[in-house]
Amino acid sequence: MSWPVAIQELIEEFQDIDEQFERLEVLMEFSEEVEELPVESWNNHNLVKGCQSIAHIEIEMVEGKVWMKAAADAKMVQGLQGILSIAVNGSTPEEVLELTPEFAEEAGILNSLTPSRSNGFRTMFDMVQRNVREAM
Amino acid sequence: MKQDFPIFSRLVNGKPLVYLDNAATTQKPSCVIDAMSEFYSVSNANVHRAVHTLAGEATEGYEKCRKLLKQRYNAEYAVITSGTTEAINLVAHAWGKHNLSSGDVIVLTEMEHHSDIVPWQMLAEKSAIEIRYVPVTDGKLDMDAFEVALEGAKLVCVVHTSNVLGVRNPVEDIITLSKAVGAKVLLDAAQAVPHELIDFRELGADFMAFSAHKMCGPTGIGALLISNDAFTEMEPFMGGGDMIDTVTLEGSTYQTNEHKFEAGTPRIAEGVGWAAALEWISNVDLESHHTRLLSIASDVAEQLRNRGMAVYSSLGPGDAAVVSFNHPTIHPEDFARLLDAQGVAVRTGHHCAQPLMDKLGVSGTIRASFYLYNDASDAEVFLSGVDRVLEAMA
Numbered sequence: 465m466s467w468p469v470a471i472q473e474l475i476e477e478f479q480d481i482d483e484q485f486e487r488l489e490v491l492m493e494f495s496e497e498v499e500e501l502p503v504e505s506w507n508n509h510n511l512v513k514g515c516q517s518i519a520h521i522e523i524e525m526v527e528g529k530v531w532m533k534a535a536a537d538a539k540m541v542q543g544l545q546g547i548l549s550i551a552v553n554g555s556t557p558e559e560v561l562e563l564t565p566e567f568a569e570e571a572g573i574l575n576s577l578t579p580s581r582s583n584g585f586r587t588m589f590d591m592v593q594r595n596v597r598e599a600m
Numbered sequence: 601m602k603q604d605f606p607i608f609s610r611l612v613n614g615k616p617l618v619y620l621d622n623a624a625t626t627q628k629p630s631c632v633i634d635a636m637s638e639f640y641s642v643s644n645a646n647v648h649r650a651v652h653t654l655a656g657e658a659t660e661g662y663e664k665c666r667k668l669l670k671q672r673y674n675a676e677y678a679v680i681t682s683g684t685t686e687a688i689n690l691v692a693h694a695w696g697k698h699n700l701s702s703g704d705v706i707v708l709t710e711m712e713h714h715s716d717i718v719p720w721q722m723l724a725e726k727s728a729i730e731i732r733y734v735p736v737t738d739g740k741l742d743m744d745a746f747e748v749a750l751e752g753a754k755l756v757c758v759v760h761t762s763n764v765l766g767v768r769n770p771v772e773d774i775i776t777l778s779k780a781v782g783a784k785v786l787l788d789a790a791q792a793v794p795h796e797l798i799d800f801r802e803l804g805a806d807f808m809a810f811s812a813h814k815m816c817g818p819t820g821i822g823a824l825l826i827s828n829d830a831f832t833e834m835e836p837f838m839g840g841g842d843m844i845d846t847v848t849l850e851g852s853t854y855q856t857n858e859h860k861f862e863a864g865t866p867r868i869a870e871g872v873g874w875a876a877a878l879e880w881i882s883n884v885d886l887e888s889h890h891t892r893l894l895s896i897a898s899d900v901a902e903q904l905r906n907r908g909m910a911v912y913s914s915l916g917p918g919d920a921a922v923v924s925f926n927h928p929t930i931h932p933e934d935f936a937r938l939l940d941a942q943g944v945a946v947r948t949g950h951h952c953a954q955p956l957m958d959k960l961g962v963s964g965t966i967r968a969s970f971y972l973y974n975d976a977s978d979a980e981v982f983l984s985g986v987d988r989v990l991e992a993m994a
Binding site: 483485487488489492513517537538539540541 | 993
């Protein structure tokens with residue numbers, strides 16, 4: 465499957481890593497990609513339900529492009545949010561809706577995480593698409 | 601001992617498995633796996649009714665489990681359930697509904713697993729029963745408060761050994777004090793039977809619930825031991841096959857033994873597997889292993905404290921080898937995932953004991969729990985894994 469360039473680069477970066485510990489370290493580094501949603505903006509509407517740790521995601525449309533703000537208490541969830549940010553930020557709503565969460569699987573991120581966290585990623589991915597659809 | 605457990609030959613994330621989530625479930629020795637596999641390969645049939653050879657073998661294999669349970673724990677009655685949770689729910693339905701009414705008091709503690717809280721709350725909602733919770737202070741039950749709470753109590757339900765902290769409660773005193781006010785006593789012994797051999801009749805409790813899978817047996821099966829007194833006060837809860845004596849269209853009569861609480865086809869292969877586990881564990885010196893594991897856990901706790909961790913387990917004599925801890929800044933899930941990446945399995949979360957978490961003032965902990973097959977080298981791998989996590993997250 466062909467992916468947008470930013471996602472393809474991300475997949476390759478993860479595929480180059482052999483050791484699981486290092487893969488998780490790299491995942492955590494992606495937390496820096498997140499534009500932080502300040503605590504005062506956390507509410508039930510932007511709470512990610514079904515995630516074991518606390519996570520919030522909000523989608524904004526700026527000049528027709530999707531921008532995501534997010535926050536989480538666990539660093540690895542922040543990393544997943546960073547990856548999501550790379551995947552969606554600056555894209556048109558149509559491009560975001562065309563995405564499927566399989567890119568994370570291809571990168572070996574989902575396989576390397578337990579089901580609850582994978583579901584956490586899928587839950588966040590679904591939430592982003594739902595919010596984008598609502599904003600269109 | 602690890603050679604008895606085939607799972608230890610596998611790698612996890614490329615590393616040898618160090619399994620420290622034993623308070624959640626334990627690994628299974630070959631004899632248990634083989635017994636279950638052989639049952640399905642050779643003797644599979646339904647129990648109790650048919651006259652053919654396979655049914656006889658299946659019945660014998662399943663009932664052996666009950667026989668071993670009664671022998672090992674010196675119990676008058678052993679009802680086989682799906683596990684500790686069903687065993688406690690069985691007491692709520694089969695004894696509670698018929699012996700508790702509006703205004704009666706049940707004493708619980710803040711240390712209980714959800715499975716020893718929710719069934720009583722459900723019963724209390726329907727019958728206006730009062731529930732009193734004995735507080736936990738510094739990780740231990742407040743026994744002065746317990747005595748106060750006992751006033752007028754009809755039932756006392758206490759966790760023998762905490763799944764979160766590993767602390768062993770003074771169950772002997774709890775039973776003596778409860779009996780003095782005429783209360784029945786239920787022990788949640790899920791975390792106790794893996795670590796100590798309990799003489800149920802001598803201890804004097806009325807009900808004792810536990811699960812096979814926490815003592816190297818299969819999942820999906822457990823037991824409720826019942827005293828003679830309490831057994832006579834119980835009524836059947838689930839109706840169906842196997843629990844009846846006669847059925848007519850006008851009504852039914854029930855079996856008089858444990859079968860009246862075991863409606864439907866039981867967990868036959870699991871019973872066979874548990875019997876194998878009970879035989880296996882009868883050759884294990886639990887007391888000396890307990891001393892050994894408690895010493896390993898105490899060393900681990902000290903090392904974690906030295907590394908700036910908050911440790912919630914006191915690891916006193918008799919406590920289970922459970923180390924519940926947190927790092928001041930690293931999220932428990934990040935911590936556990938980075939340990940998993942090194943082949944080390946620990947548990948994180950509220951451990952199905954949210955009231956106790958509230959009391960500790962945390963939303964969850966990281967829990968390393970040790971069992972028979974763990975040794976000092978597991979503790980070393982765990983601690984060097986912890987060091988790598990600390991380095992990575994610095």
